[in-house]
Amino acid sequence: MRIYNTLTQQKEEFKPIEPGKVRMYVCGMTVYDYCHLGHGRVLVAFDVISRYLRHRGYDVHYVRNITDIDDKILARADENGEIYSDLTGRMIKAMHEDEARLGVLSPSEEPRATAFIDEIIAMIHKLIGSGHAYAADNGDVYFSVDSFSDYGKLSKKKLEDLVAGARVGVQEAKRSPADFALWKAAKPGEVSWDSPWGEGRPGWHIECSAMSTKCLGDTFDIHGGGPDLLFPHHENEIAQSECATGHKFVHTWMHAGAIRVNKEKMSKSLGNFFTIREILEKYPAEVVRYFLVSSHYRSQVDYSEDSLAEAGRTLTKLYHALRGITPAKDSDVPEGDHDRRFAEVMDDDFNTAGAIAVLHAVANDINHYRREGNEDQAKRSAAVLVRLGGVLGLLQQDPEAFFQADTGGELSAADIEAMIQARAEARKAKNFAEGDRIRDELLEQGIVLDDSREGTTWRRG
RNA sequence: GGCGCGGUGGCAGAGUGGUUAUGCAGCGGACUGCAACUCCGUGUACGCCGGUUCGAUUCCGACCCGCGCCUCCA
Numbered sequence: 001m002r003i004y005n006t007l008t009q010q011k012e013e014f015k016p017i018e019p020g021k022v023r024m025y026v027c028g029m030t031v032y033d034y035c036h037l038g039h040g041r042v043l044v045a046f047d048v049i050s051r052y053l054r055h056r057g058y059d060v061h062y063v064r065n066i067t068d069i070d071d072k073i074l075a076r077a078d079e080n081g082e083i084y085s086d087l088t089g090r091m092i093k094a095m096h097e098d099e100a101r102l103g104v105l106s107p108s109e110e111p112r113a114t115a116f117i118d119e120i121i122a123m124i125h126k127l128i129g130s131g132h133a134y135a136a137d138n139g140d141v142y143f144s145v146d147s148f149s150d151y152g153k154l155s156k157k158k159l160e161d162l163v164a165g166a167r168v169g170v171q172e173a174k175r176s177p178a179d180f181a182l183w184k185a186a187k188p189g190e191v192s193w194d195s196p197w198g199e200g201r202p203g204w205h206i207e208c209s210a211m212s213t214k215c216l217g218d219t220f221d222i223h224g225g226g227p228d229l230l231f232p233h234h235e236n237e238i239a240q241s242e243c244a245t246g247h248k249f250v251h252t253w254m255h256a257g258a259i260r261v262n263k264e265k266m267s268k269s270l271g272n273f274f275t276i277r278e279i280l281e282k283y284p285a286e287v288v289r290y291f292l293v294s295s296h297y298r299s300q301v302d303y304s305e306d307s308l309a310e311a312g313r314t315l316t317k318l319y320h321a322l323r324g325i326t327p328a329k330d331s332d333v334p335e336g337d338h339d340r341r342f343a344e345v346m347d348d349d350f351n352t353a354g355a356i357a358v359l360h361a362v363a364n365d366i367n368h369y370r371r372e373g374n375e376d377q378a379k380r381s382a383a384v385l386v387r388l389g390g391v392l393g394l395l396q397q398d399p400e401a402f403f404q405a406d407t408g409g410e411l412s413a414a415d416i417e418a419m420i421q422a423r424a425e426a427r428k429a430k431n432f433a434e435g436d437r438i439r440d441e442l443l444e445q446g447i448v449l450d451d452s453r454e455g456t457t458w459r460r461g
Numbered sequence: 462g463g464c465g466c467g468g469u470g471g472c473a474g475a476g477u478g479g480u481u482a483u484g485c486a487g488c489g490g491a492c493u494g495c496a497a498c499u500c501c502g503u504g505u506a507c508g509c510c511g512g513u514u515c516g517a518u519u520c521c522g523a524c525c526c527g528c529g530c531c532u533c534c535a
Binding site: 006009026027028029030035036037038040042043070071072152155156161225226227229230232233256257258259263265266268270273295298301306307309310311313314317320323348351353354357359360361364367368370371427430432435439443448449450451461 | 462463464465466467472473474475476482483484485486493494495496497498499500527528529530531532533534535
């Protein structure tokens with residue numbers, strides 16, 4: 001299996017540190033607002049990655065943290081006039097709802113920064129002791145980037161450039177403009193924790209170093225996150241962790257691609273972001289997931305109404321293949337060519353676009369077999385489709401549930417069934433005009449009818 | 462300015478030194494009372510210029526264009 005490593009800028013043969021086991025850490029959310037589609041992309045990308053690693057037989061220990069203390073959280077809580085922990089509690093709950101709807105499985109562990117203050121302080125203490133960090137006069141503690149000769153190895157940045165490019169008005173207390181805070185002194189009235197350097201709270205970067213080291217050890221296999229975390233966050237994590245432990249921090253660095261909206265990066269600073277829950281009001285969750293999975297995790301994707309609509313049509317087609325048949329028992333269907341092809345493309349840096357092409361090939365088989373009246377083979381292929389779809393977190397619903405999911409239309413399922421019944425009677429009496437009228441009426445409500453030998457089924461289009 | 466990524470058919474999106482991506486949309490046909498679904502068939506492609514090669518969309522170099530990071534951001 002080959003994985004693209006941001007650190008070496010190439011695909012590398014993946015060799016876990018401990019055979020059969022994968023230790024993976026992904027930077028999660030800072031919980032001061034609802035998750036947006038960019039978060040969704042990271043969530044889904046690493047969900048697929050962990051699912052596939054498990055499918056490949058690895059014992060995956062997947063840690064994804066929650067940053068539940070930071071400047072933005074305090075600012076927002078202040079704005080809302082609430083205690084910061086009430087805000088983070090609400091947002092964590094919302095995040096878990098969004099994840100569940102997108103079919104993202106829970107990570108093995110979900111550490112929160114505020115529960116790791118002791119470990120954070122211990123790590124900072126160690127860094128000061130070894131001369132990699134210093135307590136400044138203002139109560140902050142900074143990491144000294146000059147003390148780490150490898151600084152910049154992930155982002156390929158040169159320290160001189162960073163220092164030269166630093167904004168004017170940098171913190172006076174810093175020895176070098178590129179130094180970053182490990183511990184921030186508390187401002188009056190702010191929530192804080194006691195430390196050897198006075199009351200304060202951890203900086204953002206040190207949290208991840210402390211949590212990942214505590215949960216996964218000094219060195220682990222995969223560290224992932226969003227594209228904009230590469231610098232400075234991940235660069236800083238490397239500096240902190242490698243200086244604190246004396247060991248290599250991470251073998252493989254993985255970064256997801258950015259989501260764009262109208263040719264612009266979707267970001268909080270641009271204010272052009274869509275929250276996951278906003279999008280889920282308009283599209284079924286699995287369609288959103290299909291959209292995200294249908295392009296490679298490292299590529300940039302454009303969010304648009306059209307692309308979601310297309311994803312919906314395509315997923316509908318796949319579910320049509322599964323409609324009305326009971327898949328064979330998974331264990332009765334040994335791995336075949338499609339399984340092998342699927343593994344081949346996924347082994348190549350998780351090529352989900354290629355994997356979806358395999359799904360379509362399997363769906364094609366099912367439709368062929370059904371046309372030939374070969375129910376048995378159709379059921380076996382259906383088992384393969386559900387099996388492979390499951391690795392991508394797709395096609396796990398009952399097809400009727402997918403087709404008939406209530407999207408807030410005016411008609412209930414019972415109303416629709418009644419109209420279909422009326423139409424069937426009209427058609428039986430050769431009153432096609434009336435039958436078509438009913439069909440058109442349903443179509444106006446977004447209900448599409450599919451006739452087959454066995455009768456008429458419907459879906460919300 | 463520094464560092465990095467990318468330019469594939471109407472659109473989305475994989476991949477490859479010589480041979481089918483796949484999907485959506487379109488077109489023709491089969492099925493259907495008519496449709497939908499499904500099936501069969503079908504067209505349009507690799508930014509530009511050089512180089513390497515028997516042969517390059519695929520490798521190398523220049524160029525043009527787009528994008529990301531360099532500042533809180535997934």
